[in-house]
Amino acid sequence: MNVKDINPEILARQVVPPTRLPPDQTLLDLLYYMKLTRELEFRIERKLYRQGKIVGGVYVGRGQEAIAVGSCINLRADDVVCPSHRDMGAFLIRGMSLRTILAQYMARKTGATRGKDGNMHMGDLKHNLIPFVSMLADNVPVAAGIGLSFKMRGQDRVALCFFGDGATSRGDWHEGVNMASVFKVPVVFICNNNQYAYSTPLERQMAVENVADRAEAYGLPGEIVDGNDVLAVWDAATRAIERARSGQGPTLIECKTFRMTGHSAHDDAGYVPAELFEFWEERDPINKFERFLKERGIITASGIEDLQKRIHREIDEAIQIAEKDPFPDPEDCLKDVYYEES
Amino acid sequence: MALTTYVEAIRQGIWEEMEKDERVFVLGEDVGIYGGAFKVTAGMLEKFGEWRIIDTPISESAIVGAAIGAALMGMRPIAEMQFADFISCAFDQITNFAAKCRYRWGAGVPIVVRGPSGGGVHGGPFHSQNPEMYFVHTPGLKVVCPSTAYDAKGLIKAAIRDPDPVIYFEHKFLYRRVKEELPTDDFVVPIGKASIRRPGTDISVLTYGAMVYNALDAAKELEREGIDLEVVDLRSLLPFDKETILESVKKTNKVILLHEDTRIGGFAGELAAIISDEAFEYLDGPIRRITAPDTPVPYSPPLEEFFLPKVSDIVYVARELYAY
Numbered sequence: 001m002n003v004k005d006i007n008p009e010i011l012a013r014q015v016v017p018p019t020r021l022p023p024d025q026t027l028l029d030l031l032y033y034m035k036l037t038r039e040l041e042f043r044i045e046r047k048l049y050r051q052g053k054i055v056g057g058v059y060v061g062r063g064q065e066a067i068a069v070g071s072c073i074n075l076r077a078d079d080v081v082c083p084s085h086r087d088m089g090a091f092l093i094r095g096m097s098l099r100t101i102l103a104q105y106m107a108r109k110t111g112a113t114r115g116k117d118g119n120m121h122m123g124d125l126k127h128n129l130i131p132f133v134s135m136l137a138d139n140v141p142v143a144a145g146i147g148l149s150f151k152m153r154g155q156d157r158v159a160l161c162f163f164g165d166g167a168t169s170r171g172d173w174h175e176g177v178n179m180a181s182v183f184k185v186p187v188v189f190i191c192n193n194n195q196y197a198y199s200t201p202l203e204r205q206m207a208v209e210n211v212a213d214r215a216e217a218y219g220l221p222g223e224i225v226d227g228n229d230v231l232a233v234w235d236a237a238t239r240a241i242e243r244a245r246s247g248q249g250p251t252l253i254e255c256k257t258f259r260m261t262g263h264s265a266h267d268d269a270g271y272v273p274a275e276l277f278e279f280w281e282e283r284d285p286i287n288k289f290e291r292f293l294k295e296r297g298i299i300t301a302s303g304i305e306d307l308q309k310r311i312h313r314e315i316d317e318a319i320q321i322a323e324k325d326p327f328p329d330p331e332d333c334l335k336d337v338y339y340e341e342s
Numbered sequence: 343m344a345l346t347t348y349v350e351a352i353r354q355g356i357w358e359e360m361e362k363d364e365r366v367f368v369l370g371e372d373v374g375i376y377g378g379a380f381k382v383t384a385g386m387l388e389k390f391g392e393w394r395i396i397d398t399p400i401s402e403s404a405i406v407g408a409a410i411g412a413a414l415m416g417m418r419p420i421a422e423m424q425f426a427d428f429i430s431c432a433f434d435q436i437t438n439f440a441a442k443c444r445y446r447w448g449a450g451v452p453i454v455v456r457g458p459s460g461g462g463v464h465g466g467p468f469h470s471q472n473p474e475m476y477f478v479h480t481p482g483l484k485v486v487c488p489s490t491a492y493d494a495k496g497l498i499k500a501a502i503r504d505p506d507p508v509i510y511f512e513h514k515f516l517y518r519r520v521k522e523e524l525p526t527d528d529f530v531v532p533i534g535k536a537s538i539r540r541p542g543t544d545i546s547v548l549t550y551g552a553m554v555y556n557a558l559d560a561a562k563e564l565e566r567e568g569i570d571l572e573v574v575d576l577r578s579l580l581p582f583d584k585e586t587i588l589e590s591v592k593k594t595n596k597v598i599l600l601h602e603d604t605r606i607g608g609f610a611g612e613l614a615a616i617i618s619d620e621a622f623e624y625l626d627g628p629i630r631r632i633t634a635p636d637t638p639v640p641y642s643p644p645l646e647e648f649f650l651p652k653v654s655d656i657v658y659v660a661r662e663l664y665a666y
């Protein structure tokens with residue numbers, strides 16, 4: 001895809017604009033979590049990884065922060081989130097600590113999986129976060145089952161399930177979405193359509209124009225939003241969550257965005273035309289939101305600077321602690337394959 | 343002459359078969375423009391065009407299913423799994439469709455399903471697996487696990503030419519660590535034939551994949567103590583080279599079975615049964631297994647180190663067995 005193929009009106013034409021705004025405190029929270037996500041992933045990808053402190057792969061969601069943040073901010077603590085691999089904001093909002101996250105990336109015993117698994121494969125039932133497995137879209141049928149259990153027990157809880165555009169090519173995605181719709185379970189499916197799956201552009205992934213077009217085949221609403229507009233994401237997610245909570249079944253939300261990095265830290269994304277990065281850089285979700293907040297007088301330039309300083313401090317502190325955290329004991333390899341009496 | 347890496351050897355093997363036989367083509371995720379996650383198909387898009395190096399959607403089941411369909415129509419598809427771990431997503435097509443065609447209705451399915459397996463690179467539970475035994479347990483399939491650049495090239499060629507479905511596991515730890523000079527002429531390594539990597543007289547170590555190198559390192563260490571290991575690289579797990587295995591055991595009378603895969607249901611169990619069935623009276627000691635423990639492959643370096651069989655494990659067990 002090159003720039004001339006991107007209809008600049010694509011967003012204006014298809015996208016549902018926000019119909020309402022959250023309260024001011026939520027606006028500030030949205031900014032905090034987006035900026036925290038960006039800085040944390042910057043440190044992970046550009047500092048710790050390059051210093052050799054993170055082994056294995058690193059995948060970040062730079063440019064996509066509005067999606068996880070905008071959709072998770074309104075959840076209740078007893079709602080459940082099934083994040084994918086570019087949804088760092090979900091972990092932060094659900095209350096996973098920076099130290100736990102950093103220790104996870106640095107393979108320490110104090111990480112979310114105690115060194116058993118790496119990077120964003122984090123979860124904890126305490127935070128109602130279901131960890132991702134690499135097999136893309138495996139979390140979709142699982143989310144359907146989570147929703148099913150809520151429905152069976154008459155609980156008004158909701159599950160959010162995240163995935164990329166590429167993941168929607170897997171059979172498990174279709175089976176899961178179909179089943180969720182047949183059972184009308186309270187699940188919101190959220191796609192970060194960042195136009196690429198590794199090196200594969202969208203048109204090589206699907207013959208329909210939008211991921212949301214897939215919804216019709218399974219009888220659930222499919223909505224498209226500007227994934228770089230946190231308010232649009234917030235609004236669509238809020239409506240879908242309310243819909244699910246009130247027993248009206250699942251919704252698919254497609255967030256149009258762009259992956260502002262390579263697929264992972266070792267990929268220079270040479271296959272992505274430079275103009276595409278430029279096009280989307282201008283639509284950076286954080287810059288855009290900061291402009292909006294300043295125009296509205298909700299935050300000042302120096303307020304943003306203070307926020308950035310606070311974020312730096314929080315991350316610095318967490319890195320210092322996590323770096324001193326111990327690695328797991330070798331024999332821990334054998335633990336927890338099955339239930340163990342403690 | 344230049345040394346050829348294991349990964350380059352696979353690439354050459356595919357390249358040469360594609361040049362020779364128009365029916366051969368590759369399909370998989372990111373194999374075209376990107377040249378594959380590990381660059382096995384680098385440069386092939388430019389050479390062979392987008393209908394012979396096909397970038398697919400993320401649909402492992404459809405990748406293998408489409409390969410089967412094309413194979414039934416006379417093509418010779420090579421299906422790439424970006425990581426062998428994701429072969430689970432294509433399990434049904436491989437084990438039910440591909441594996442049972444010939445038995446049911448006489449139609450061969452000459453596909454190759456290949457991908458990087460194995461640990462040692464801190465890939466964690468979903469980028470380090472050794473899934474060979476799921477397929478070794480499926481009659482109708484062939485399963486190969488090359489350990490050298492020569493075998494990597496010779497076996498990929500044999501796999502492409504084979505009239506039946508072949509699952510080809512490339513050990514990702516070896517991709518760029520293993521290299522050798524390769525002959526310039528066309529050669530194949532027959533499926534089902536083992537290779538003696540190091541002849542010895544005291545103990546046979548039967549192994550495959552990256553563990554071949556651990557066995558060789560252990561042999562070097564034990565040499566100084568006068569313990570002479572014979573290292574047999576199985577290369578093919580299904581079919582496997584019973585003759586070479588039994589010959590080696592009958593010669594050394596002691597055997598260590600070594601693999602990176604986990605223990606229960608691992609290939610070592612099968613080998614132990616065969617040796618017990620057919621060479622029991624030649625044994626001068628217990629059949630010993632060295633394998634990964636029965637856990638997922640953990641991510642953190644100390645855990646993964648614990649998980650993977652080590653040279654010191656082999657040395658320890660060999661000493662014990664030698665003294666037996």
Ligand SMILES: Cc1ncc(C[n+]2csc(CCOP(=O)(O)OP(=O)(O)O)c2C)c(N)n1
Nearest residue numbers: 086134135136164165166167196197198428
């Ligand atoms: C079943 C499966 N096949 C292949 C992969 C390798 N892989 C990891 S991420 C990725 C691309 C994913 O694209 P998309 O779903 O659009 O998410 P994005 O990375 O763009 O956010 C691929 C091919 C995988 N993890 N799982």
